[in-house]
Amino acid sequence: MAIVTEPDQTPDPAASAGRGVAPAARRDTRLDTWAGRYASRTHGMTASAVRSLFEVANRPEVVSLAGGMPNIADLPLDVIADNLASMVFKEGPRAMQYGSGQGEPVLREQITEVMRLEGIHAHRDDVTLTVGSQQGLDLVTRLFCDPGDVILAEAPSYVGALGTFRSYQTDVVHVGMDDDGLSPEALREALVALRSAGRTVKFLYTIPNFQNPAGVTQPLERRAELLRVAREFGLLVVEDNPYGLLTFSGEPIPAMRSLDADNVIYLGSFSKTFSPGVRVGWVLAPHAVREKLVLAQESATLCPPVFSQYVVSTYLATCDWRGQIASFRDMYRTRRDAMLAGLAEHMPAGTTWTHPEGGFFVWVTLPEGLDSQAMLPRAITSRVAYVPGPAFFADGFGARNMRVSYCYPPPERIREGTRRLGEVLQHELSLHETFGLDPRHDDPPRGGITRGPGANQS
Numbered sequence: 234m235a236i237v238t239e240p241d242q243t244p245d246p247a248a249s250a251g252r253g254v255a256p257a258a259r260r261d262t263r264l265d266t267w268a269g270r271y272a273s274r275t276h277g278m279t280a281s282a283v284r285s286l287f288e289v290a291n292r293p294e295v296v297s298l299a300g301g302m303p304n305i306a307d308l309p310l311d312v313i314a315d316n317l318a319s320m321v322f323k324e325g326p327r328a329m330q331y332g333s334g335q336g337e338p339v340l341r342e343q344i345t346e347v348m349r350l351e352g353i354h355a356h357r358d359d360v361t362l363t364v365g366s367q368q369g370l371d372l373v374t375r376l377f378c379d380p381g382d383v384i385l386a387e388a389p390s391y392v393g394a395l396g397t398f399r400s401y402q403t404d405v406v407h408v409g410m411d412d413d414g415l416s417p418e419a420l421r422e423a424l425v426a427l428r429s430a431g432r433t434v435k436f437l438y439t440i441p442n443f444q445n446p447a448g449v450t451q452p453l454e455r456r457a458e459l460l461r462v463a464r465e466f467g468l469l470v471v472e473d474n475p476y477g478l479l480t481f482s483g484e485p486i487p488a489m490r491s492l493d494a495d496n497v498i499y500l501g502s503f504s505k506t507f508s509p510g511v512r513v514g515w516v517l518a519p520h521a522v523r524e525k526l527v528l529a530q531e532s533a534t535l536c537p538p539v540f541s542q543y544v545v546s547t548y549l550a551t552c553d554w555r556g557q558i559a560s561f562r563d564m565y566r567t568r569r570d571a572m573l574a575g576l577a578e579h580m581p582a583g584t585t586w587t588h589p590e591g592g593f594f595v596w597v598t599l600p601e602g603l604d605s606q607a608m609l610p611r612a613i614t615s616r617v618a619y620v621p622g623p624a625f626f627a628d629g630f631g632a633r634n635m636r637v638s639y640c641y642p643p644p645e646r647i648r649e650g651t652r653r654l655g656e657v658l659q660h661e662l663s664l665h666e667t668f669g670l671d672p673r674h675d676d677p678p679r680g681g682i683t684r685g686p687g688a689n690q691s
């Protein structure tokens with residue numbers, strides 16, 4: 234079969250660096266010889282419909298409120314560089330070698346200290362290192378789920394988790410939230426309905442702190458209540474907590490895992506409190522689960538990257554990581570304030586949004602009749618980007634929602650982004666006034682998280 238290729242026009246830096254070898258032509262073809270051979274689990278792996286728009290959204294003239302990239306500009310790179318250089322001199326032969334499938338004991342011990350900030354008292358033997366918490370999600374799903382099993386998740390939920398759950402051919406059933414996060418009543422109703430339908434629910438996936446994408450947080454009593462429901466139904470809880478230490482007021486709320494060591498698997502990450510590029514996360518699991526996790530980790534990676542673990546361990550041992558988290562909190566709080574002020578000033582009547590007390594994200598509910606996905610090309614033409622709501626649902630809901638993030642752009646860009654977004658919404662609304670509501674876009678908001686305190690109700 235002939236394969237159509239287009240030569241790559243970009244000069245290859247390696248070739249021009251003097252090796253004298255002609256650059257290989259890039260074989261850019263969309264024709265897939267193996268199209269009929271992929272495993273059925275790949276069928277759900279589709280690129281997002283808005284991916285090509287996001288390439289445009291990354292241009293400097295566009296204010297991107299879409300991404301979830303942490304702002305790590307304030308990390309003391311000079312100090313970190315010196316400390317890492319000494320580490321390589323002293324520990325290089327171990328740091329650059331294969332390691333244990335469970336991860337380095339020193340870092341596992343340090344992680345128990347980090348988790349104590351959220352009330353978790355755990356032994357390092359129950360911690361398994363992963364390639365970011367994303368790999369923790371993958372391993373836990375691999376251990377527990379067969380095709381057709383049900384996973385319960387918040388409505389809306391983290392897009393990366395939904396992708397993982399889809400790749401294991403599970404069915405995600407969304408459970409409603411309010412301003413205090415996941416609703417215990419909605420959880421109970423879902424469990425009763427699924428039980429009577431004969432479905433196997435493998436676990437509840439929840440993000441209790443500064444939820445991605447909704448920005449809401451479960452208070453302590455809500456966590457206890459959810460755990461009571463979970464125990465009543467014999468339900469395993471997977472608690473995903475990458476943002477918990479980035480709180481804007483007061484101390485972090487104790488983790489669900491601190492309230493129930495037997496029924497909760499806890500996922501942690503250094504991506505938001507140190508560096509996403511080192512790709513270091515962890516799973517804290519009941520002992521028997523932990524043993525299986527290590528076997529799964531060994532078959533996935535042999536061992537999680539040892540050098541990255543040494544980088545994190547050196548950072549924790551030699552830098553003021555608690556002070557750094559405090560300064561991240563201040564920086565993100567200022568950006569959150571800019572976002573909330575900008576939304577209050579520029580959103581048209583009928584728009585509501587959540588008021589996060591930490592983390593990166595605000596969840597916006599649009600006036601009736603507007604469709605965040607249909608509106609995105611116009612927004613990008615107006616040089617502002619966001620993530621349309623349906624990305625965060627496994628079942629196509631969310632047309633009246635969008636996620637806007639304040640983690641990366643500086644405050645003045647955030648304000649400008651909300652101004653541009655306000656103009657786009659106004660324009661869409663005036664179209665509706667002229668031509669009437671399009672019933673296809675009349676998707677009611679889901680989950681009840683539409684009214685943050687002080688949100689624009691006018």
Ligand SMILES: Cc1ncc(COP(=O)(O)O)c(C=O)c1O
Pocket residue numbers: 301364365366367368391393440445473475501502503504509513514
């Ligand atoms: C809720 C949630 N879980 C997990 C992850 C993955 O993080 P990591 O970089 O640790 O893999 C993210 C990243 O944005 C996230 O928002």
